Amino acid sequence: MLAKIPGVAPVRLVVITLLLIGAYFAAAPWLGCVVVLPFWQVQPVMLRVCTFGDNFIRPGYGLPGFAGPYWGNLIVGLVYVAAAILVVRRRPRL
Numbered sequence: 001m002l003a004k005i006p007g008v009a010p011v012r013l014v015v016i017t018l019l020l021i022g023a024y025f026a027a028a029p030w031l032g033c034v035v036v037l038p039f040w041q042v043q044p045v046m047l048r049v050c051t052f053g054d055n056f057i058r059p060g061y062g063l064p065g066f067a068g069p070y071w072g073n074l075i076v077g078l079v080y081v082a083a084a085i086l087v088v089r090r091r092p093r094l
Helices: 008-034 044-052 071-089
Strands: none
Touching (some): 008 044
């Protein structure tokens, strides 16, 4: 489908790639909070704490910019993924 129009396929591929990279970096703080290293395990308790916060952890705890509930980061990452899916499914204009 993309190969029918010369020059459009590479541009769309770059846009899709950039959107997916943006989605990863937008959700990176949430992913870093949820995944427990070095075993790469996801703990159900951390899913709740990282997404909605916890009463026992004050908002300023941890590295600046990387503390508190990360539900906003998760939503922005999902918006980037939705935009990438739209670019994939949409037909290019001539």
